[in-house]
Amino acid sequence: MHVERLSPAHDLARFCCGNKTLDDWLRHHGWENDRRDLSRSYVLIDEPATVVGYYSLTMGGVRKDRLPKRYGRGLPNYDIGMVLIARLAISSSHQGQGLGRDLMIDAIKRSERAGANAAARFLAVDPIDDAARAFYQRFGFRNIGGDPGGRMYLRLDEATALVDQRGERR
Numbered sequence: 001m002h003v004e005r006l007s008p009a010h011d012l013a014r015f016c017c018g019n020k021t022l023d024d025w026l027r028h029h030g031w032e033n034d035r036r037d038l039s040r041s042y043v044l045i046d047e048p049a050t051v052v053g054y055y056s057l058t059m060g061g062v063r064k065d066r067l068p069k070r071y072g073r074g075l076p077n078y079d080i081g082m083v084l085i086a087r088l089a090i091s092s093s094h095q096g097q098g099l100g101r102d103l104m105i106d107a108i109k110r111s112e113r114a115g116a117n118a119a120a121r122f123l124a125v126d127p128i129d130d131a132a133r134a135f136y137q138r139f140g141f142r143n144i145g146g147d148p149g150g151r152m153y154l155r156l157d158e159a160t161a162l163v164d165q166r167g168e169r170r
């Protein structure tokens with residue numbers, strides 16, 4: 001398996017992760033958004049050419065009062081750079097095999113490179129439901145105080161350290 005940037009050549013018709021919103025977005029908006037520089041999407045390919053997962057990234061900014069308290073301390077009062085993992089999904093037939101974790105690690109590494117070039121301090125995710133929230137919590141993402149249904153954050157250097165640790169254990 002490998003990860004590559006989404007292109008019009010990918011066959012997305014059979015991609016099904018159990019969440020129609022995420023399936024439809026990939027099929028109908030993934031490439032169009034990439035073409036317009038609104039987001040970049042990356043697909044996980046099961047050889048030779050089956051798309052079994054994807055995630056999308058975009059850059060953003062966040063004010064310190066929108067961050068978990070611990071993260072906001074000492075920061076200036078303007079938008080702080082972040083990378084948003086806007087969506088991440090694994091096809092139903094391939095879930096539970098560690099591929100979601102692999103894709104998450106790939107997304108963190110890619111975010112780290114973006115952050116190194118354009119100064120991103122945080123990684124953010126928009127969980128689509130409680131199960132997704134639980135999945136992201138396993139990677140250390142935190143709720144913003146008082147907003148348990150919304151965006152979650154992890155400091156990018158903490159995410160990178162986590163990936164490095166996991167790599168060492170392999």
Ligand SMILES: CC(C)(COP(=O)(O)OP(=O)(O)OC[C@H]1O[C@@H](n2cnc3c(N)ncnc32)[C@H](O)[C@@H]1OP(=O)(O)O)[C@@H](O)C(=O)NCCC(=O)NCCS
Pocket residue numbers: 017018019022086087088089090091094095096097098099100101102126127128129131132134135138
């Ligand atoms: C959430 C999702 C990406 C997980 O992918 P997956 O390939 O099944 O997950 P993995 O097998 O890689 O699991 C990685 C770890 O997360 C845990 N995990 C997986 N799904 C979980 C969930 N819903 N809640 C809590 N933990 C979860 C696994 O037990 C595993 O733990 P471990 O590190 O201790 O072994 C996948 O179920 C999915 O695409 N769901 C539908 C779409 C979705 O909710 N996307 C996420 C938000 S937009």
